[in-house]
Amino acid sequence: MAEVAGLALGVLALWQSCVSVFDVIDSSRRYGMDYELLCVKLEVERVRLLCWGDAVGLNNASSPSPTPDPRFGRVEVRSTVIRLLGAMQQVFENSERLQEVYGLRPYSAEALAGGNEIQISQSQLILGGVFKRAYQNLRKMAQERQRGTVLARKTLWAVYDRKKFAELVVEIREFNDSLASLFPDAKARAAEGMRVEIDESVQVDQLRLLQDAMIDEHEELSEVASVRLEALGVTVSARTELLSLTEEQMDALTVTGADDDVEEVPREAPEGTAGQAAAGEEEPLDEVSKKLMDLEAYVGKRSTGALTLSIIGPQSYSEHVSAHVYFDRDTRDSSFSRIWDERDKGFVLMQHASFELYRKKKYMRKRHREKDSYESLDSEDYTLFDAEAQPKYENINPGTVTVEGFGIECWDFEMTKPRNKTIFVNHAEMPNVSAAKLLRRLDELRRGGDKIGWSPDEDELDIKEFVGTLGIVYYDQKYARDPKRWVGDLYSVLNRTDIFADFTSSSSVGLQWAGPERDGRIGYWNLLWQIIIAKELARRLDSNEDNGYTGFTERILASMIISDLWLTNVGLILTDEKIDTSTIKVPETEAEKEKAEEFKNKGNAALQKKQYQVAIDLYTAAIKIDLGNAVYRCNRSAASFSKEMFEEAEEDAYIAAQLDPKYAKAWSRLGAARLQLGKVKKAREAYQRALAVAGKDATNQMRRGLEDVEAKIKEVIKEINEEKDREKRHGLRSKFHDQDWDILGKKVEMHSSVHERQVEGLLLFAERMKWPFINEVRDYAEDVYTNLRGGETIDIHLHDWLFGLVLPGKWFSFKIMTALIMCTKPVKDIGAAHYYECGLSLPKRSYWRSRTVLGRVLGCLPGVISLCGWIGPCPPVEFEGPTSSSPNGENKKPKHIRISTRRLAPHEHKPNDENSVINIGSEDKYEATRIRADEEIGPYLEDMQDSSRWIIPAPPVQEISTCKLLSIRLKKLPLNIAHKPSSSQAGGELDLDEEREVENETQYRASLVFKLDSSTEPVTYKLFTNPVFVTLPPCKPGPKGPHEVHMRELPRYQTNIWTVEQLKDHTAEEGEAMEAVAGSPMIINATGEGAEVLARAWCSERGKNAVVRKKGGPCFVCAVRAAGVTSLGTRVLIWLE
Structure with a gap:
């Protein structure tokens, strides 16, 4: 720094x-x-x-x-x-x-x-x-x-x-x-700082000038100034004030002597500075500003503790949107109040260690500025990995989000608009990294290794082993030695698509290594390579508070997540690869045996004559006849060794030793070959094995070989310690340690260190969701890892779960349900869902993803919980007509269900702005209480400060009517012609694979049928859209408990209130008319039994997001304001108490 x-x-x-x-x-x-x-x-x-x-x-x-x-x-x-x-x-x-x-x-x-x-x-x-x-x-x-x-x-x-x-x-x-x-990111902080200062200003004249001057170039500043002026009760702009001047006043400002062109x-000339105000003095307030400040203080005191919701973003340069909760005139210590406020905001805590994988953790160290109370955002904060992966997204009330979660929904929606993004990718030639080097470095990183920054030179050389120089030549040597420069360089490496995986594009990490290297799969060794590079990046991000480098993407974050999980949860062990001698070809007749011996003897003769290639060919001919003969392999090893083909000699000697573990000469020759290859550690192991096997028959050559190896090891260690050049010393040390991970004759085994935790979490998930097959799951899951170690093949998604290798958010939700299905024999055949948002229909219950319409609407049903992105158990569904393409399809068989809905914009569209999709906070929240055009300032101030004119509005009355959900109906929608199988188009029968494909691509329209005690006929709501429901945190009590409003604003809280019985007859024109007159959002009185689910269903049918006020939530005033266009802008409030 x-x-x-x-x-x-x-x-x-x-x-x-x-x-x-x-x-x-x-x-x-x-x-x-x-x-x-x-x-x-x-x-x-x-x-x-x-x-x-x-x-x-x-x-x-x-x-x-x-x-x-x-x-x-x-x-x-x-x-x-x-x-x-x-x-x-x-x-x-x-x-x-x-x-x-x-x-x-x-x-x-x-x-x-x-x-x-x-x-x-x-x-x-x-x-x-x-x-x-x-x-x-x-x-x-x-x-x-x-x-x-x-x-x-x-x-x-x-x-x-x-x-x-x-x-x-x-x-x-x-x-x-x-x-x-x-x-x-600095631009965003600077813009926010200017906005905050405008919001705190009481200088009316200067705010007027700012409002008028910025209306074209910086419209957002003009808008903030305008809102502030309205809050101060000022409606006349500076330009309007100028136009209202008298003729004499205008003459005083007239410019004379200027022609038409100039x-x-x-x-x-400027006056002297003697009469000017001192630089540090504030400009004195005019009389109006003083009175407005007094009014602001009076009104502010009455709103103490009121809920204030703020949404920041998006900007022309960023899709980032965030929502925040504040309390008016909150003077509590921030560190103390934050603990209680986060509890009140309804953030969900994970109930099991395995469930923690559902939430995204933070990798970049937060940067704190001494003079500011806020934390500056970094590249990771500006990267939306997945909405439900955000720790502050979900509310404890099922099917709803927090206020912060609503901001994340706005951000997620804003990302639907294409934007030009520059992503740096470095396609320089990468070094050829051996498997031993990969395994060695993984082991070092898994055990913790040295803390980054303790030895900057070693850190530099460690990373260069795996990425090289990236083809970059630095002319500024000071910057070349700066370890922080690697952050941007590693971004450009991990953004490569030719050798590294994009984990966000696949539902399984295991598919990257378990399958063939095709269809975008990178293979086992490239996966380990990517894990190492991502970990090196994460170490640097964690150690450095200043990470201002461009190029951070979702795929980089995914790489760091998988790298972290792999190094924490997966252990790699090298075991001897056993040769199955039962399948090895042997001579079938005595003649074949004699022929093989003849080739061996001729080979021995050629070896004596130093005709090494002839000897190799003759030994090879003998091996083809008798593949299991250790002597033939050992002799060919000797011939290859003499010809200085040490790698071939090592391989033959190793196979000979495996074919006959008591063959001391094979072990000895293996040691000699490894010594020549510089594998001194492995050579020592081979010679020690040879002496142990030979016992009293050990030869002097074996003993000398071990002595030579021991001396060579000491020589290598001395060479490493005495080497002055850092880079050479590092290379020698790495090569020495790589020998411990040589894979010749070895098998790499994966061991999960979290399989018990993962099984426990899966069983807890099944119990909490009231899974109907819990006993079957327990019988299978408790032994699944043991069976895997014993050689049993399991589904790749269940494998991912047992090893804890899963991305947070929707990937986790998909994985835990898929793992549960794979452990449940009665439903195992339906396989994994084809889409992340698919729900699951069982004969007697159903489960729905938390961000889908049925998850959001049914989340308020009694007995339904939200866990790891799933809502359930919900009532079973009823299908309208057959659910499969087969005429005899069973309506009640288990299946994945994909509901078709239209996504709602979380806020108003701004048609005149090419840079953003949504428009937040542009309305006048002070319209009802600001000074009217025909009103004098004196009477206005007197009226606003008259305590008798401030009252607490009454909330909706408690309803005694009841509402009951009768059924969940699903109607199959026409299949997209692109997914129709050829046999179906020809009028023929579908085979099982084609029928499965049709079911995977079929979408359904959901509708809910209700019975109201006020009506004899059932009421049906079709779920056309997927609304967002926001649960509000409680406000802090005001001077009189619930917050007061001025009589001028009272109509906002007394009109536009609807009962659930009236909702079916509600029209958009009625709502708009009431909102235009009183400025009130639509208030749904859902205080009756079972009314909330109907209110949510109505929102889905009519395309309305809504704010939900639960028991213990904010007062009526704060709830109505939160739903208004100047706050969250849902325009609908569901009042439950």
Whole structure:
């Protein structure tokens, strides 16, 4: 980090110069609204530059403990930033272009005689009351500059031509956009910082200017300013106020002397600085602002503890969306309150260690900024692996999500829009890595190895063994030695599709190694290779808080997850590969035996004559006749050894020793061959075995061989210790240790260290879900791993489960149910589901995925639970017509069910924005209580602060009616013609495979039938869409318990309330009309018995997301506001108490 900080100091100086150089434009004079708005636009660009510098750590780069963004350590990033900042500074310092291109004129020399430097005055900081933190940093920089240096006099420029000056603003904005694009996460933090400051400002005049100035270039800032003004009760914009001036006032602002082509602004010389406010003083509030602050404090006190929901995102550069829960005026200690709040928010805790695999863990170390209360997001946080894999997604109430989960749903939906993404992939030639090296490094990593960073040189050489140099030549040697650079390089390696797997594209990890190397399968050794590289990446991410490298993708995250699970759960052991002598060809007649002996004798003679190739050929002829003869193999080994074909000699000697383990000469020759190959450890083992087998018949050659090997081992160890070159020493040590994992004659066995845990978790899942075949599952599952070790073949998905090799989220949900099915003999034949979202229909019950419509709607039924992405046990289904293509198909046979629904947008679509799919938080949540156009400010303030006008609205009354679910009906939809088998199109019968394919591709329409005690006829709701239901956390009590509202807002809580009996007759026009009049979301009174499931079914039929208020949830006011368009925007509230 110190090196990065040193490199960033050069950028820091240039950034500070750029921030200060804006002062050469005089913005302290006002000559009309258009000109003032242009100055505001330029000042916003200065604030953007300030916030960007703060977000990337430049604001503290010169402090004793600097934390500049690590990307400044990359030459290409740092040089680009310097070029952009230099170009920006040049714009302000090129006097000729300032006059001719940008329409500025310098003040006269006499006018500047009062001082030798441009001072930052409060009048020049025209947005100082809004962006207080940014200007505080600016003042601090100015003070340090004045203390440390004597600056030359700078020319102060005045705006002369408005059109040309607008071009200057555009150019500076483009420079800022370019800087922000280099650091997308920093851009988000800077934007959020500006938004927060606007939300806290009470400077009405400055907010008006910001609202009008930003309406075209930065619409999001204009919108935030507009919302803040409305919250303060201000409805007149700065431009509107200008238009309402009297004729005399307008004349005072009229620009004279300008022709039609050049909109000239005559300027006076600037006044002396003596009368200006001190740099550190705040601009005094006007009378209206003071009264509005008092009103804000009064209203805020009444809303203490109220639930406030915030949704951030998406941005033009990122799909990321997040939702957050706050409590108004919460003064509790954050570390203490967070514990209780997370409990109240309904996050689901895993009930078993095996279930922890359902949630995604964090790999990148979080980066904390000393001055900020928030954690900055990193590349992993901006990567949505799978919605339900997120720890804060699911709510403890089945079928619903948390507020944070709703943000994840928004994020997931936003990702449906295609975006241009640049992913770096390095296709450089990779080193040829031996199996022994892979196994050795896996063992080191599994045992923990040295902590990354303890020996940077060794870390560098460890990773180079497996990826090489990647074809990269670094001219900056300091950066070449920076261990953090490997993060970006390893991204580009793991993004390769030719040699490494994308685990997210497959339902099974085992298929990558268990099957042939085709159909995208990479094979066993490439899988181990990928696991090692992913682990090396994870070690670096975990040890480094600054991971600002582009290229992090879902497939990289998947590689790190599988790598972590493999190294934790899987043990690899080398065992001797036994030769089955019962299947080896032997001579069938005495003549064949004699022929083989004849070849052997001739080979011996050739060997004596040093005709080594002739001897090899003759021994080979003998071996073809008698494959099980150890002597023939041993003799051929001797001939190959003499010809210096040591690998062939090793192989023959090993086979001879396996054919006859008591053949001492074979062991001795194996030791000699291995010694020549440099496998000194293995050679020692062979000679020791030879002496043990020979006993008293051991030869001097065997003893000398062992002595030579022992001496060679000492020599190798000495050579390693005395080698001065780090790279050579590392290579020698690795080669020495690789010998322990030589696979010649060995078999690699996989052992699960978690199989008992996994079986226990599977049985717990079956018990909690009330699986009807629990006894059959227990009988099979308890012995399945023992049977596997004994040679039994099991389904690859069950194998994945026993070894704990499964991705989180939907992959886990699919895996646990598939494993359960494979352990259940009565339903085993239906196999694995064809799609992740498939539910399961059994004769007496059904189970549904938590993110599907039946999972969400039926989750509130009594006795139904949510566990590991499954909702159940639910009532059995009824099929409308035969369920298979066979005329005699059985309606009640077990089968996977795929429900067809239309996905709902979690928020409003924004048709005029090409950069995002959803539009969040753009409505006016203060419309009911803000000042009306025909209302005076005095009476308005008096009315709003009249305590008798604040009341607690009554929630919906408790219903006594009941509702009962009669049936779940499924109707088969027409099969896509692309999936129709040829025999079906020809009118013939389907075979079993074709019938299975048809069932896999068939989709169903679900409908629910209800019986209401208020009606004699059943009511049916068809589940056309897949809505999202959000369970709200409780609010904190206000001064009177439940929160109060002003009488102006009361109609919002008294209209648009519907009982479940009325829902079938509800029309979209009625709902829109009521919402338009009172601004109220639709409130469904589901307090009656069984009413919630009907309310959810109605939402599915009508295409409505909904907020659900459970017992113990927020007060009525907070619940209604949460469902409103200014909060979560579901426009529907299901009230349960």
